[in-house]
Amino acid sequence: MSLELLLIVAFGGALLSYLFGKICPQIRDPFAVISSVALAVMMAFLYGKTMESPFYFGFLGLPLILRTNMLAWFFAMAISILGALSVIFSWDYVKDRERTDFYYLMLLLANASMLGIVFAGDFVSFFVFWEIMSWSTFLLISYNRGRALGAGMKYIIMSIVGSVSMLIGMLSLYAIYGTLHIATLSKLVPSASSGYLLFLFILFGIAFAIKNALMPLHTWLPDAYAESPTSFNGVLSGMLTRMGMYGFLLIIYVIVGAARALNLGPGIFKFNYILAWLGAITIVVSTFIALLQNDAKQLLGWSAIGQGGYMILGIAFGTSLGLAGGIFHTLNHAVYIVLLFMSVGAVQYRTGGQRDLDSLGGLIKRMPVSFIGALLGISGLIGIPLTNGFVSKWLIYKTLILEGHPFLAFAALIGTWGCILYCYKFVHHIFLGQLPEKYKMVARAPFSMQLPMIILSLVILLFGILPGIPLKVINTIGTSFGFQSLNVTTWGIASETGTLNTINIFAAVVAACVIVWLIFKAGPKAVPVAQEDTYAAGAAIPKDRYHYTVDFYNPLYRMISPYFKDFIGGFCIKLAGWTQNVCHGIRQMYTGYIGHYVMYIVLFLALLIFVQLKWSLW
Amino acid sequence: MRIVEVILAPILALLIGMFFLGLARKIMARIHWRYGPPITQPVIDVIRLFSQKSVSHGNMFTLGVLFSLACSLVLILFLPMGKICPLSSSGGMLVILYVMLLAPFGIALSGGEAANPNASIGISRKLTLALGYEVPLLVILLAVMTHYKTLSIVNIVSMQQNTSWALTSLPLFLSGIAYILILPAILGIRPFEITQAAQEISSGPMVEYGGSFLALATIQHGLNLFIGIALFVNLFLGGAGNPPIFFLKMLVVFVLGLFINAALPRLRIEQAMRYLWRWPTLIAFIGMIIVLIIRR
Structure with a gap:
C-alpha cells in the first residue's frame, strides 16, 4: 500500500x-x-x-x-x-x-x-x-x-x-x-x-x-482549548x-542527531538544558494556574500545557530511558486528554453547554459511563499505578534522578502532586457532590459518545498493565536514533538501577481489592439514602441553597493566586492593545483631504533635504 | 517463603497499626491524667462496628473506602520491615510515593459523593495539607535517592545497614531534620489534625461513615500510621536487620510523635501551609544542595 x-x-x-x-x-x-x-x-x-x-x-x-x-x-x-x-x-x-x-x-x-x-x-x-x-x-x-x-x-x-x-x-x-x-x-x-x-x-x-x-x-492554548467545539478538542489536544x-x-x-544535538552550547547554557528547564517551569507554573481555573475546559487546557512540559523533559536529556518516557508520554497524554475532553463534551451535550465547574455536580448518578471515563482519565493524568500515565512518568522521573538532576525531578514530581488537586476538583465538581435540581432528569450520553469513551478507558488500562506493547515500538524508534536498546518486557522495564514490574502491582492490587471486598460483604448490607440525608452536626441545611464546591481550595487559592497568573498572556494582550493604539494613531493621518497628503510629501522631502544638508549621507 | 511474606506482612502491619491506635489513646489519657480505655479498645470498636447498620450514598461512596484500604494493604508489600519485603523489585520508591497518595484519594472520592458540607471542607483541607507536606517530602526523598544513587528502598536500607543511619550521616542530616519537622503532618496528628478536626467539622471526610464503612476507615487509619512511620524508619533510621528491632524503632518514633500531639494545639490550614512551605522546605532544599555538592 x-x-x-x-x-x-x-x-x-x-x-x-x-x-x-x-x-x-x-x-x-x-x-x-x-x-x-x-x-x-x-x-x-x-x-x-x-x-x-x-x-x-x-x-x-x-x-x-x-x-x-x-x-x-x-x-x-x-x-x-x-x-x-x-x-x-x-x-x-x-x-x-x-x-x-x-x-x-x-x-x-x-x-x-x-x-x-x-x-x-x-x-x-x-x-x-x-x-x-x-x-x-x-x-x-x-x-x-x-x-x-x-x-x-x-x-x-x-x-x-x-x-x-x-x-x-x-x-x-x-x-x-x-x-x-x-x-x-x-x-x-x-x-x-x-x-x-x-x-x-x-x-x-x-x-x-x-x-x-x-x-x-x-x-x-487555554483559550483555544476552551472555545473550540468540544468534539474537536480531542483532535486538537490529543495529537495536533x-x-x-x-x-x-x-x-x-x-x-542533527543525538551526538551533536546534546551538550550544544556554552557552559551550563546548553541547548538541551535550557529546553529541560523551560519544560520544568512549564510544568510547575501551569499546574498551579490550572488549580485556579473554574472552567472545565480551561482547566484541562492548562493541564495540557503542563503535560507538554513532561514530554520535553523526557526527550531533552537524550538517554534511552528519557526518550522512551517522552515519546510514550506523548501517546499516553493524547489518550487520556481526549477521554477527558469527551467526558466534558458528553456533560456539555446533556446540560446545555455547561462547563462551569461551580454549577455542575452529582452527575455520577445520571451519567455513569462519562464518570468512569473521567475517573480513568484523571487517573492517567495523575499517573496512578496501573494506568498508562504512570509508566511514562516513571521513566521520566527515573531519568532525571539517575542523571543527577533532582531539581528538575522535583519540578516534575510537584507538578504531579498539584495535578491531584485539580484532577480531584475536576471530577468532584462535575460528577460528585450535590446533584442540582435542574439536572435531576439529565439522560445518559448517547452511544456515539459512550463508545469512544469506553475504548479509550480500556486503552488506558491496557497500556498501564501491559506497557510493553507500545514500549516495544518506542524502543525501535529509540534504536533508530542510535540509542542503546532498552530491556523491555511486556509488563515493564528491567534494569540494574530499579525495575518496574506492573504485573506484580496489578496482582497485588486485585488480590487486596478482593480481600477487602469479601470482608466488606461479610458485614450487614448498607442502606442507600438520598443525597439530602446527611449529618450536618445539628445544623439544618436548606435544599439546593448552598453549593459546597465553590472556592474549594480557598486557603490555597489565597496563598498562590498572587504569584501564579498568566503574566505572559497578560503581557501579550497588553502588547496587542498598544499595537492597536499605535495603529489607530497612524490611521489618523488618512484624513481624506488632498491638501494634507501634499503636506506629508512636502514635509518628507524637507526632512530628506535637511538630512542631506546636515550629514550629507548620500 | 515469598507467599508467607505476602500474607504475613499485611497482617503484622494491621496488628501494629491497631496497637498504635490503642496505645495512642492510652498514652494521651495518661498525659491528661485520665485512666484511659484498654489498649484493645480500637479492635473491639472495629468488631462492634462491623455488626452495626450503615448507610451508603452511592457506588463511589462504597468503592472509594474499599479502594483506599486495598491501596494501603498493597503499599505494605512495598515497604521493607526488617528483612520482610515481598515486592521489593517492582518499581521502588516512585511506586511507593504514588501508592501513598491513593489512600487519601480513595477516601476523597468516597467522601465527595456524600454531598456533605463537612466532608467537603475536610477533603479540601486534606488535599491542601498533602500538597503542603509533599513539597518538602519530595525534596527530602529526592535528596536520599540522589545520595544513594538508587530508586530501590531495599537498596537504601541495605546501604544504611552497611554504613550508618542516614539521619546521622553528614549529607543527609538536614534532610532528616526536615523529615522530622513534617512527620506530624504526614501522620495527621496535632498540630496538623486539620483534616479530621472533630470539634470543628465533625471528623471531615469520615462524617458520613457508619458501621462497616467506619470500621474499614479505622483500619485504614491504623495502616496509615504504620506506613508513615515505617517509611521514616526505613529511610532515615537505617531500617533494621530483623522485624522486632524494626518495630521497636517505629514504637519510639510513634511515642515521640504522641508527645507532640499531646502538647500542641491545632493549627489553621493556612498557618500549617505557611509553616510547611517555609522552614521544612528551606531546610530540605539546603540538605539537597549539600547532597549535590558532596556528589560532585
Missing part, C-alpha cells in the same frame, strides 16, 4: 464528506466515520514498513517526497485512531448545529494534514501540510463565533510567527545545502558548525515550542498540539 493512497483517502474523505453534506446530508456522517475508520485500519497494515517515494517534481525543481518509518508510523497510528474516535464522537455532538458540513471538512482536513506532516520526507511538503493544519485548526477554533473568534485569532497569529520562523530555518538550510530532503539533510547537517546548529534549533524550536505550548510561548513534539524529535534526533 503506497503512502500516496493513504493521503488520497485522508484528503479525499474530507472533501467528499463536504460534498455529501451538500448533496445528501444523511450519508455524510456515516461516510465520515467509515473513511476515518478505514484510514486507521489501513494505517495498521503499514506497521514496521520503511519506504520513501517522491510524488511530485514540479515545485521549484525540488522533489516532494513521502516516507515512512517507525517514528512516522507511531504518530500516524495515534493520529488516525484518535481522529476516528473524535469523528464518531462528533456524530451526535454537532448534529443539530449550523455549518456541520464545514465542521466535518475542517476536522477531517486537520487529521489528513497531520498525517501529511508525519509522512513528509522533505521540508517543502512538511511546511505545506503544517500550514494546512494551522489554518483548518484556526477555522475550527473560531467555529463557535463570539469569544471563539478572539481565541482563534490568538492561535493563528502565534502559529504564523512559528511558521515564519520555521520558513527562515528552511530557507537557510536550502541556501547552504541546496536540498530540503530530510534523509539527505540528516547526513549533511551534523557536520555543520555549532553556531549554525544553535541557529537552526532556535528557529525550528520557536515553531515547535509554539505548537507544543512550551512556556513562554503557550498563550494561545503534539505535532510540536514530532517536530522536536525530527530536528533534534533525526536531522
